[in-house]
Amino acid sequence: MATRHGSKSKKPSPRAAASNNSLSSPTTSSSQQFLEPSVGGLSSPASSSTKSKVLYSYSESLSLDSDRSKENVTVTVRFRPLSPREIRLGEEIAWYADGDTIVRNEHNPSIAYAYDRVFGPTTTTRHVYDVASQHVVSGAMEGINGTIFAYGVTSSGKTHTMHGDQRSPGIIPLAVKDAFSIIQETPSREFLLRVSYLEIYNEVVNDLLNPAGQNLRIREDSQGTFVEGIKEEVVLSPAHALSLIAAGEEHRHVGSTNFNLLSSRSHTIFTLTIESSPYGESCEGEAVTLSQLNLIDLAGSESSKAETTGVRRKEGSYINKSLLTLGTVISKLTDGRSTHIPYRDSKLTRLLQSSLSGHGRVSLICTVTPSSSNSEETHNTLKFAHRAKHIEIKASQNKIIDEKSLIKKYQTEIRCLKEELEQLRRGIVTVPQAKDIGGDDILLLKQKLEDGQVRLQSRLEQEEEAKAALMGRIQRLTKLILVSTKASPSSRFPHRPGPRRRHSFGEEELAYLPHRRRDLILDDENDLNDSVDGSAENTDDTLKEEKRTKKNGLLNWLKLRKRDSGTGTLAGSSDKSSGMKSTSIPSTPQAESTNIQMEARYLHSLLTETAPSAVNLSDVRESEEVLPDNDFLGQETPLTSIKTMDQIDLLREQQKILSGEVALHMSALKRLSEEAAQNPRKEHIQAEIRKLNEEMWRKNEQIASLGKQIADCIVPSHDKKDNFEETQSMSELMEQLNEKSFELEVM
Numbered sequence: 130m131a132t133r134h135g136s137k138s139k140k141p142s143p144r145a146a147a148s149n150n151s152l153s154s155p156t157t158s159s160s161q162q163f164l165e166p167s168v169g170g171l172s173s174p175a176s177s178s179t180k181s182k183v184l185y186s187y188s189e190s191l192s193l194d195s196d197r198s199k200e201n202v203t204v205t206v207r208f209r210p211l212s213p214r215e216i217r218l219g220e221e222i223a224w225y226a227d228g229d230t231i232v233r234n235e236h237n238p239s240i241a242y243a244y245d246r247v248f249g250p251t252t253t254t255r256h257v258y259d260v261a262s263q264h265v266v267s268g269a270m271e272g273i274n275g276t277i278f279a280y281g282v283t284s285s286g287k288t289h290t291m292h293g294d295q296r297s298p299g300i301i302p303l304a305v306k307d308a309f310s311i312i313q314e315t316p317s318r319e320f321l322l323r324v325s326y327l328e329i330y331n332e333v334v335n336d337l338l339n340p341a342g343q344n345l346r347i348r349e350d351s352q353g354t355f356v357e358g359i360k361e362e363v364v365l366s367p368a369h370a371l372s373l374i375a376a377g378e379e380h381r382h383v384g385s386t387n388f389n390l391l392s393s394r395s396h397t398i399f400t401l402t403i404e405s406s407p408y409g410e411s412c413e414g415e416a417v418t419l420s421q422l423n424l425i426d427l428a429g430s431e432s433s434k435a436e437t438t439g440v441r442r443k444e445g446s447y448i449n450k451s452l453l454t455l456g457t458v459i460s461k462l463t464d465g466r467s468t469h470i471p472y473r474d475s476k477l478t479r480l481l482q483s484s485l486s487g488h489g490r491v492s493l494i495c496t497v498t499p500s501s502s503n504s505e506e507t508h509n510t511l512k513f514a515h516r517a518k519h520i521e522i523k524a525s526q527n528k529i530i531d532e533k534s535l536i537k538k539y540q541t542e543i544r545c546l547k548e549e550l551e552q553l554r555r556g557i558v559t560v561p562q563a564k565d566i567g568g569d570d571i572l573l574l575k576q577k578l579e580d581g582q583v584r585l586q587s588r589l590e591q592e593e594e595a596k597a598a599l600m601g602r603i604q605r606l607t608k609l610i611l612v613s614t615k616a617s618p619s620s621r622f623p624h625r626p627g628p629r630r631r632h633s634f635g636e637e638e639l640a641y642l643p644h645r646r647r648d649l650i651l652d653d654e655n656d657l658n659d660s661v662d663g664s665a666e667n668t669d670d671t672l673k674e675e676k677r678t679k680k681n682g683l684l685n686w687l688k689l690r691k692r693d694s695g696t697g698t699l700a701g702s703s704d705k706s707s708g709m710k711s712t713s714i715p716s717t718p719q720a721e722s723t724n725i726q727m728e729a730r731y732l733h734s735l736l737t738e739t740a741p742s743a744v745n746l747s748d749v750r751e752s753e754e755v756l757p758d759n760d761f762l763g764q765e766t767p768l769t770s771i772k773t774m775d776q777i778d779l780l781r782e783q784q785k786i787l788s789g790e791v792a793l794h795m796s797a798l799k800r801l802s803e804e805a806a807q808n809p810r811k812e813h814i815q816a817e818i819r820k821l822n823e824e825m826w827r828k829n830e831q832i833a834s835l836g837k838q839i840a841d842c843i844v845p846s847h848d849k850k851d852n853f854e855e856t857q858s859m860s861e862l863m864e865q866l867n868e869k870s871f872e873l874e875v876m
């Protein structure tokens with residue numbers, strides 16, 4: 130099955146060109162141009178949202194005239210805060226959000242750009258979603274294609290914005306959740322949702338839901354571009370959809386760069402295909418709407434400052450080239466002069482062709498860092514965003530003919546099966562009429578009757594079986610079609626939007642995300658690395674990796690594993706979870722719904738079995754008593770309690786400090802003993818020796834007690850054994866030390 134990426138391109142409109150010409154964009158940092166904050170003709174996200182609320186009811190959206198459906202791409206800019214690393218390096222603010230719509234240069238206040246909305250570093254992703262994405266998602270649920278993508282240089286916050294973490298879920302989980310909420314709030318329609326997830330890595334399209342789907346071809350037909358052979362899964366719940374993303378993320382290419390330990394090395398496109406039709410018996414034969422919502426996490430462009438080599442450099446050049454093509458396409462779309470738009474120059478622009486050429490709503494979220502070290506890159510992003518603002522789109526609802534619609538196919542199949550079932554029922558109760566039987570020979574008749582009874586019995590049994598099979602299939606197909614629990618077949622009232630939906634996520638839904646912001650995790654990482662630099666030989670790599678794993682959450686755990694196993698080619702991933710997952714995903718829509726539900730649960734359990742959700746971790750963290758047992762630690766090293774590990778580190782540190790002090794005392798004692806030997810009558814030397822000895826005894830006691838605490842912290846395991854041995858040798862050392870001190874004192 131193929132995910133279709135919309136219909137064919139149209140030429141840039143003169144209006145877009147005019148609007149662009151009236152606002153020539155600043156080209157270099159030396160340009161002293163100020164762009165008016167309230168640029169005429171630009172539709173703000175607020176207005177888009179209002180429009181989308183009006184559009185919310187189907188009857189109203191259908192009455193839209195063609196002019197009203199014209200919109201511009203919604204362009205927003207999101208600042209991330211300075212990262213702990215940037216703060217540590219003393220970097221300054223180079224760009225900032227001046228109010229809600231303007232980005233200004235700190236050093237040259239006359240350089241400023243206006244956008245639909247500018248989000249400061251403290252804005253939550255949920256707010257970004259409400260302003261910049263919700264109207265695209267609700268539009269897609271109404272049959273209007275939608276594309277949301279995050280664009281920015283590496284480490285500017287694209288993945289944070291699109292995926293987020295468990296504390297602050299990103300646009301993708303929020304959109305998925307919203308889509309299901311909209312279904313629940315739209316009792317007058319029934320829906321069928323399916324997802325696909327692909328990545329473009331080094332200009333190769335890979336199916337993230339199907340490890341066998343490598344190097345897929347992009348094809349084109351009268352309807353637009355599509356990826357040939359990509360796997361699509363019918364989804365039944367937000368948790369189900371998110372578990373598929375989790376499975377897909379495992380195959381995504383990530384790697385460590387100078388700027389981001391977990392840098393996305395590929396562009397990903399998560400596509401939600403939405404079909405809907407009016408719900409109810411009387412609505413049969415009505416048109417089906419089909420739309421696609423593309424949620425895109427682009428790889429970040431890399432500056433020439435990035436000191437990359439080998440694989441990273443190759444990846445970086447592919448990333449930069451495709452983003453450059455994206456920039457060129459957008460420039461040409463908006464300059465009003467170009468007759469040829471080079472969509473074909475990159476896989477990314479080919480797949481985005483339909484969205485960029487104006488078929489459907491588009492929201493571009495440009496992520497930037499305020500930091501001075503990235504000032505030039507930020508400026509380039511701002512110029513790109515400014516150009517993109519002038520792309521004009523025409524958001525119209527897609528109606529499709531029956532045979533293209535999966536929901537229609539299912540509906541028709543359900544209807545046919547029901548008819549068949551009815552016939553079967555009627556067939557079973559049909560009794561042969563007496564007049565049909567010839568009445569010559571009574572014996573023959575009797576024989577016939579007996580034969581007939583046997584045949585009837587066996588037919589009855591067969592038909593019962595067929596009936597059960599039909600019922601099962603009807604049920605399974607019906608389950609794939611999502612209907613609001615508020616729906617009743619007679620409900621034909623147009624839906625009125627209720628108050629704003631606020632989504633809360635269940636634990637399993639976000640299990641695939643890191644439990645907290647990556648920069649905080651990575652800052653710890655840096656601290657870890659800093660200490661590694663100082664004492665490389667003493668570092669326990671396993672412990673470090675374990676700590677990192679626990680802090681990064683599942684998604685990053687998977688990414689780190691991938692990074693560590695090279696570039697993460699699929700063939701190379703032979704681990705238990707990926708292997709099982711990849712083979713077990715049913716290729717829906719034909720798959721049975723029960724399988725899908727089980728699959729979702731299975732995937733989730735696999736995910737939570739192989740690596741902890743943050744909740745598991747924090748549970749362990751909260752309770753000192755909850756220590757992992759032998760097997761737990763032995764098999765699942767990453768699951769060890771963070772607190773325990775931190776505590777052990779702390780205790781070891783204290784031990785080291787005390788041992789250092791004891792060593793100092795020892796050398797002082799040696800010096801004093803020599804002095805005492807030369808001046809046996811000097812009382813104060815003796816007093817000092819006594820004092821030092823007491824001090825050493827006290828410290829030794831403390832060291833021994835710390836050793837005991839370390840041993841207590843660790844359950845019986847190889848770790849415990851190590852620590853126990855360590856403590857034992859420490860105690861032995863202390864004993865020897867004491868003996869030596871005593872000998873010295875005697876001397």
Ligand SMILES: Nc1ncnc2c1ncn2[C@@H]1O[C@H](COP(=O)(O)OP(=O)(O)OP(=O)(O)O)[C@@H](O)[C@H]1O
Pocket residue numbers: 208209210212250281282283284285286287288289290389391392393394427428429430496646647648649651
């Ligand atoms: N708005 C934000 N608030 C707080 N932290 C953020 C924000 N945006 C990004 N970060 C943090 O900044 C770091 C880099 O973000 P992220 O990984 O999302 O960048 P990226 O643009 O996706 O990078 P790449 O292109 O290399 O994949 C992460 O540690 C993330 O947690």
